[in-house]
Amino acid sequence: MSKTATIEIDGKRYEFPIIKGSENEEAIDIKKLRDLTGIITLDPGYKNSGSCTSKITFLDGELGILRYRGYSIEDLAEKADFLEVSFLLIFGELPTAEQLEQFEVDIRKYTLVNEEMKSIIDGFPRTAHPMGVLAALTSALTAFNPKSVNVDNDKEMYQAVCKTMGKFLVIATWTYRKSMGYPLNYYDNTKGYVENFMNLMFKLPTEPYKASPIVIDALDKLFILHADHEQNCSTSTVRMVGSSHAGLFASISAGVSALWGPLHGGANQAVLEMLEEIHKNGGDTDAYMAKAKDKEDPFRLMGFGHRVYKSFDPRAQIIKKAANEVLETLGVDDPILAIAKKLEAAALEDEYFKSRNLYPNVDFYSGIIYRALGIPTDMFTVMFAIGRLPGWIAQWKEMRENKEPIGRPRQIYTGAALRDFNKPE
Ligand code: ACO
Numbered sequence: 225m226s227k228t229a230t231i232e233i234d235g236k237r238y239e240f241p242i243i244k245g246s247e248n249e250e251a252i253d254i255k256k257l258r259d260l261t262g263i264i265t266l267d268p269g270y271k272n273s274g275s276c277t278s279k280i281t282f283l284d285g286e287l288g289i290l291r292y293r294g295y296s297i298e299d300l301a302e303k304a305d306f307l308e309v310s311f312l313l314i315f316g317e318l319p320t321a322e323q324l325e326q327f328e329v330d331i332r333k334y335t336l337v338n339e340e341m342k343s344i345i346d347g348f349p350r351t352a353h354p355m356g357v358l359a360a361l362t363s364a365l366t367a368f369n370p371k372s373v374n375v376d377n378d379k380e381m382y383q384a385v386c387k388t389m390g391k392f393l394v395i396a397t398w399t400y401r402k403s404m405g406y407p408l409n410y411y412d413n414t415k416g417y418v419e420n421f422m423n424l425m426f427k428l429p430t431e432p433y434k435a436s437p438i439v440i441d442a443l444d445k446l447f448i449l450h451a452d453h454e455q456n457c458s459t460s461t462v463r464m465v466g467s468s469h470a471g472l473f474a475s476i477s478a479g480v481s482a483l484w485g486p487l488h489g490g491a492n493q494a495v496l497e498m499l500e501e502i503h504k505n506g507g508d509t510d511a512y513m514a515k516a517k518d519k520e521d522p523f524r525l526m527g528f529g530h531r532v533y534k535s536f537d538p539r540a541q542i543i544k545k546a547a548n549e550v551l552e553t554l555g556v557d558d559p560i561l562a563i564a565k566k567l568e569a570a571a572l573e574d575e576y577f578k579s580r581n582l583y584p585n586v587d588f589y590s591g592i593i594y595r596a597l598g599i600p601t602d603m604f605t606v607m608f609a610i611g612r613l614p615g616w617i618a619q620w621k622e623m624r625e626n627k628e629p630i631g632r633p634r635q636i637y638t639g640a641a642l643r644d645f646n647k648p649e
Contacts, residue, residue, distance in 0.1 A: 227241075228240060228241055229242055238260050246282075258634075270455075274455075276463065277626075278619070280292065280313060280452060280618050281453065282294070282454075283453070286534055287535065288536040288538045288541075292309065295312070295318075297449065297538055297539060297542070300448055301449060304448065305448075306444045306451070309448045309614070313614045332411070332413040335411035342408065345357070354400055354602055354605075354606045355399075355606060357402065358396055358399050358609060362476055363477035365473040366471055366477075373471070375621065398424075399603075401424075401425075406428065407429060422435035426598070439597050445542070446543070446607070447610060451611055452618060452619070457482050459612075459615060462475045462616045463628070463631065467629070472620060476616050479609075479616045483608060486526070489605045489612070492527075492587040492590050492591045493604045509570055512525065513571065513574065525567070527584055527589075528577065528583065528585065529580070529583075530585045533583065534581040535581070540588055543593065544584075544588075547593050550593050554596055556596045558595070564588065564592060571583075571584075594607055
């Protein structure tokens with residue numbers, strides 16, 4: 225017999241089905257709650273609420289498990305490349321060698337961005353934060369590609385995926401070129417996706433440029449680790465915006481804005497700024513630990529804690545190892561890494577952090593690698609966005625294919641009761 229949950233309100237009992245996921249997670253299906261009882265549930269921040277069923281990513285925060293379409297993140301980071309993982313996330317299965325090659329070829333068809341986009345970039349001050357520019361440019365793509373994709377047409381959907389993957393990478397790097405006052409680069413269709421990222425970012429017209437294979441490998445891995453994370457803030461935003469049948473670019477632009485916040489993707493920039501500040505102030509990690517624990521002080525140890533991981537963040541473990549390797553291979557001796565390690569060791573031993581299950585998250589070490597690779601600090605969150613793009617696309621596509629209803633939460637009103645209109649004296 226299938227499990228049910230009973231809710232008793234004013235002596236009346238109501239039964240609700242309990243649904244089970246493929247990894248045995250359970251949820252009380254309350255779709256009929258309001259119809260039957262007239263009341264709703266209240267769960268700000270959605271700590272206890274599922275917004276959808278999904279076949280894309282599984283994570284177990286207690287056990288520190290993360291899988292895309294059933295494959296462990298450890299396996300994917302070691303054995304697959306970013307476009308392979310993107311294909312897997314978006315279309316559900318690993319591509320064959322032929323499909324993967326075709327995917328790359330098809331993405332290349334869309335790597336030119338309309339030249340008129342450049343006049344939009346020109347309108348931004350050079351000091352604008354790259355994430356703000358990226359959100360605006362992604363949204364602007366809608367103006368140049370006004371036809372909304374028909375999600376029921378596989379060919380159209382595939383084209384839209386390739387177009388988004390191609391153009392987003394280019395405009396993401398343009399935000400940096402703009403901030404530096406450099407000429408904007410074009411995608412080179414003879415090179416791979418991640419190598420192109422490096423070229424688009426760093427190639428100058430005045431000299432030859434060849435990205436280091438170590439750097440390309442490290443970035444590829446970082447993009448894989450960021451590629452999806454089920455219903456996080458930016459992904460839920462993408463699904464929510466898309467649920468009104470807004471287009472893919474508009475939905476992704478909203479995701480970029482959501483990701484920017486320092487409690488989400490913006491944490492990677494905040495971590496590095498925090499580590500730099502600690503370094504500048506003499507490296508006293510104890511003082512910052514004390515600040516983080518002081519309830520009168522709003523300071524938080526950036527890169528620590530996670531809404532769902534309550535034992536460890538498996539991505540952080542892979543990144544920590546990669547950070548060590550990259551710095552060693554590139555021969556970089558970064559005092560910031562030493563501070564990060566000291567802080568991590570202190571937090572792992574500290575009662576405050578232990579009792580609240582606060583462990584280093586994916587962002588704690590990613591900034592250190594980005595820095596070693598020559599990526600400027602305010603581009604860190606853009607790096608996250610490039611990595612997260614296939615996840616956003618996959619989740620948007622799934623939401624539309626599942627014909628999910630428009631996202632429209634309810635509320636409990638706590639404002640004034642009806643009052644007479646009198647102008648204040
Ligand atoms: N430093 C110090 N204390 C913290 C931290 C931190 N980084 N994170 C949480 N706490 C404390 C809170 O003060 C709270 O303490 P209390 O119970 O005594 O009031 C308790 O731990 C629980 O914190 P919440 O904010 O309720 O936890 P929540 O699950 O809502 O937040 C979040 C998770 C936003 C990630 C939080 O841990 C945080 O702000 N971390 C720093 C920012 C960061 O690194 N964000 C990146 C997240 S990963 C990602 O987006 C890819």
